[in-house]
Amino acid sequence: MSERAGAKEEILGRIRAALRDAPESSPIPRAYRRTSEETMEARITQFAEMASDYRAHVRLITSSAQLQATIEQACRERSARRIVIPADLPQEWRPKGLELLVDENLPHESLNDVDGVVTACAIVVAQTGTIILDGGFAQGRRAITLIPDYHLCIVFADQIVGLVPEAITELRTARQSTHRPITFISGPSATSDIELSRVEGVHGPRTLEIVIVTEPRTSASI
Amino acid sequence: MTRDTDRSTALPFERAAKISLQDSQLRRNLGNATQNIRAKRQRVVDEMDDWEALREAGRAIKERVMHDLDEYLLQLEASVTRAGGHVHWARDAAEANRIVQGIVGSHDVTEVIKVKSMTTDEIKLNDALAEVGVQAIETDLAELIIQLAGEESSHILVPAIHKNRAEIRTLFQRTLGVSDLSDDPRDLANAARRFLRDKFFAAKVGISGANFGVAESGTVCVVESEGNGRMCTTLPQVLVTVMGIEKIIPTWQDYEVFLQLLPRSSTGERMNPYTSFWTGVTDGDGPQEFHLILLDNGRTRVLADEIGRQALHCIRCSACLNVCPVYERAGGHAYRSTYPGPIGAILTPQLKGIDQAPSLPYASSLCGACYEVCPVKINIPEVLVHLRGEVVRDRQARGGLRERLNTETLAMKFLASIFANPSRYERAQRLARLANGPFARNGAIERLPGYLSGWTAMRDLKAVPQQSFRDWWRSRS
Numbered sequence: 037m038s039e040r041a042g043a044k045e046e047i048l049g050r051i052r053a054a055l056r057d058a059p060e061s062s063p064i065p066r067a068y069r070r071t072s073e074e075t076m077e078a079r080i081t082q083f084a085e086m087a088s089d090y091r092a093h094v095r096l097i098t099s100s101a102q103l104q105a106t107i108e109q110a111c112r113e114r115s116a117r118r119i120v121i122p123a124d125l126p127q128e129w130r131p132k133g134l135e136l137l138v139d140e141n142l143p144h145e146s147l148n149d150v151d152g153v154v155t156a157c158a159i160v161v162a163q164t165g166t167i168i169l170d171g172g173f174a175q176g177r178r179a180i181t182l183i184p185d186y187h188l189c190i191v192f193a194d195q196i197v198g199l200v201p202e203a204i205t206e207l208r209t210a211r212q213s214t215h216r217p218i219t220f221i222s223g224p225s226a227t228s229d230i231e232l233s234r235v236e237g238v239h240g241p242r243t244l245e246i247v248i249v250t251e252p253r254t255s256a257s258i
Numbered sequence: 259m260t261r262d263t264d265r266s267t268a269l270p271f272e273r274a275a276k277i278s279l280q281d282s283q284l285r286r287n288l289g290n291a292t293q294n295i296r297a298k299r300q301r302v303v304d305e306m307d308d309w310e311a312l313r314e315a316g317r318a319i320k321e322r323v324m325h326d327l328d329e330y331l332l333q334l335e336a337s338v339t340r341a342g343g344h345v346h347w348a349r350d351a352a353e354a355n356r357i358v359q360g361i362v363g364s365h366d367v368t369e370v371i372k373v374k375s376m377t378t379d380e381i382k383l384n385d386a387l388a389e390v391g392v393q394a395i396e397t398d399l400a401e402l403i404i405q406l407a408g409e410e411s412s413h414i415l416v417p418a419i420h421k422n423r424a425e426i427r428t429l430f431q432r433t434l435g436v437s438d439l440s441d442d443p444r445d446l447a448n449a450a451r452r453f454l455r456d457k458f459f460a461a462k463v464g465i466s467g468a469n470f471g472v473a474e475s476g477t478v479c480v481v482e483s484e485g486n487g488r489m490c491t492t493l494p495q496v497l498v499t500v501m502g503i504e505k506i507i508p509t510w511q512d513y514e515v516f517l518q519l520l521p522r523s524s525t526g527e528r529m530n531p532y533t534s535f536w537t538g539v540t541d542g543d544g545p546q547e548f549h550l551i552l553l554d555n556g557r558t559r560v561l562a563d564e565i566g567r568q569a570l571h572c573i574r575c576s577a578c579l580n581v582c583p584v585y586e587r588a589g590g591h592a593y594r595s596t597y598p599g600p601i602g603a604i605l606t607p608q609l610k611g612i613d614q615a616p617s618l619p620y621a622s623s624l625c626g627a628c629y630e631v632c633p634v635k636i637n638i639p640e641v642l643v644h645l646r647g648e649v650v651r652d653r654q655a656r657g658g659l660r661e662r663l664n665t666e667t668l669a670m671k672f673l674a675s676i677f678a679n680p681s682r683y684e685r686a687q688r689l690a691r692l693a694n695g696p697f698a699r700n701g702a703i704e705r706l707p708g709y710l711s712g713w714t715a716m717r718d719l720k721a722v723p724q725q726s727f728r729d730w731w732r733s734r735s
Contacts, residue, residue, distance in 0.1 A: 061321050163528070225531055
């Protein structure tokens, strides 16, 4: 332990010695775009377009009343019959005809045996087609959206921000999620390691499906 | 699987490059890959009207970090500790490796899983773990490929850029024991997925690097594509992260700059598939024991150099590799350094000491393409020229009398004395006009004799004019 304490003091000492002659640093210019004025419709369109561009499958529905049927249909089309869900996924979203496993700290091997997972998200970014999970409402812990091969994620129109800086601000201020684990997801897992040719699906879910509810959330829908 | 070549004592760049230039397969792979990635990058950078403003912000944030690095490190230590993590300080590679060995040893494991990390390559962590009987399994597809092949990385971002699909197929058939395998990248990726899945579930300890660590909140992040980063930072009970001290950013808000600059510069994507952020430990989600190792290993030496310190601003995007005409032809192995390409040419000699990599500052034509694409505006050509001066000064200081009396040193001394004095300069000009005679033809000198012949081997030298500016000026009155 004493050696480590010594390391800390020595590194700090080296830094201070190295910086003796350093000039004052200048203020940080933030002239880049930090807010967008796009309408909600434009944000929905852009998000759907960008997410599709990364080969996520996107479905649009107009009301949260359609969620249950849409989720069930989507899962069936993927032959996903055993689905894991976070414990706080609303009852009225839960598909009836599928086998649902509520995650109560399921072992990793069990998560590997299910066909898919259904969750909500924290916010999404239109500019990049990025879904952001912060472990909040109806998202569960990170392992459930990582191990299953199919992830269906539900997005409400008012969760779509325009730009990356808006998402970063929202996570810090409104959601205060910076102390929780956060995951940015842009399309399904991919690699370009072999001759830079893109292959979807290495370790994360190989299929990412996004259901966008084009009406904002109401107190009934969350 | 051992990486036994000590690259510091290896071949100088100009000789190593000659070897790789003869590998036509390598040149084809590299040529295709770098052209492809350059085009992708350009497309997504052109989408951004505010790209220059983002670069300027990125540069300024990094400059601020370096200016107050000691305070930010203390702040980071406090934030991570508050969030339930443990912070360690390592002066050099050996100390960092000892710390990791200690942590891994206390958990009694024989295997750990690793996310691709330049920093752990730099300190040769895998070798250090092997010494204590622990195998580090690389989980990034390209890192797995080179680990299985027993080779070294040749690119920051795409370490196996030098291998094509047929070579990878043969390698997987031999090492993963899969006989029925095509050379379709999809099949190859699947073979890796199957092999690694069990490793992810079994591993108790995960090891990662860090792309950024926020001083204010203690939030560390790993930017990746395949999901192996998520696996390694989520599934094990224990997570060890080795982070260079220069990877700090002051506030959470600063992610808004770097998460735009990095993916577009690096893979040419608007956003990379996965970015994982974690702050200490979180009850019920992910590792319950987190260690952050802050590594110096030469970084404070770089910080002390007024011009060279900007190399620490690097966010490891590899855009400079992809645009570099020298890298494109010579490949990453020729640099004999963990960090290849233009950034490696300025970082490695500074991290290790100029005498350890004296050929690298010359591994460039100074064309400036690297500076143009750098997302944090590191003036790589400026640092290269500065380091070339350092190489000469270092050689003179170390070389003793022999080095001080070599022809080049003496010639430079002689020239310096001529340029320092106007009348000496004029006499030299007159002398040059006389000496010009036998060599100049049609205003150009095509061939110089003896020691000077190197200068004209590839290009003509303009002949000394019959009248100098000074002569002309005097003749006016």
